[in-house]
Amino acid sequence: MKKEKMLIGDAAKFLGVCVATLRNWHRSGKLVPEVSPLTGTRIYRQKDLEKFLEDHNTEVYKDKVLIHLKKLLGGRADLEKILDGCPAFEKLLEDYRKD
Numbered sequence: 633m634k635k636e637k638m639l640i641g642d643a644a645k646f647l648g649v650c651v652a653t654l655r656n657w658h659r660s661g662k663l664v665p666e667v668s669p670l671t672g673t674r675i676y677r678q679k680d681l682e683k684f685l686e687d688h689n690t691e692v693y694k695d696k697v698l699i700h701l702k703k704l705l706g707g708r709a710d711l712e713k714i715l716d717g718c719p720a721f722e723k724l725l726e727d728y729r730k731d
Contacts, residue, residue, distance in 0.1 A: 636678055640665075643676035647685065653695055662688075 635642065643665070644651045657663040658674060663684050665674040 637666075638676050638678065638681075640674045640676070643674075643681060646676075646678070646681050649695055650699060653699065 638646065640651050640654055644654050647654070654663065654665075654674070654676075658665060663680075665676045665680075667674055
C-alpha cells in the first residue's frame with residue numbers, strides 16, 4: 633500500500649538517507665515538508681519525495697556516499713570540500729549510481 637504522507641523516519645528510508653540529512657535539507661530549504669502547527673512534526677508527501685528524487689537524484693547519491701565515507705573516516709566535517717571536483721570521487725559516485 634502506497635503511503636501518501638509519511639513522517640521523517642519513513643521519508644528518510646524512502647529516499648535512502650538518514651533522518652539528519654532530511655533535517656538539514658529542511659533547514660536549508662532544499663526539501664521542505666509540511667510541519668504540524670501543533671506538534672512541529674515534519675510530514676512528507678510521497679509525491680513530493682518522488683519529485684525531489686527526479687530533480688535531485690545526483691545530489692541524493694552524493695549525500696549518501698558522503699554519509700558512508702564520513703562514517704568510515706570518523707566523521708570529518710570538511711570531507712565534502714576535500715572531495716569536491718576530485719576525479720576519484722566523481723568515479724565513485726558514478727559507480728554508486730549504477731548499483
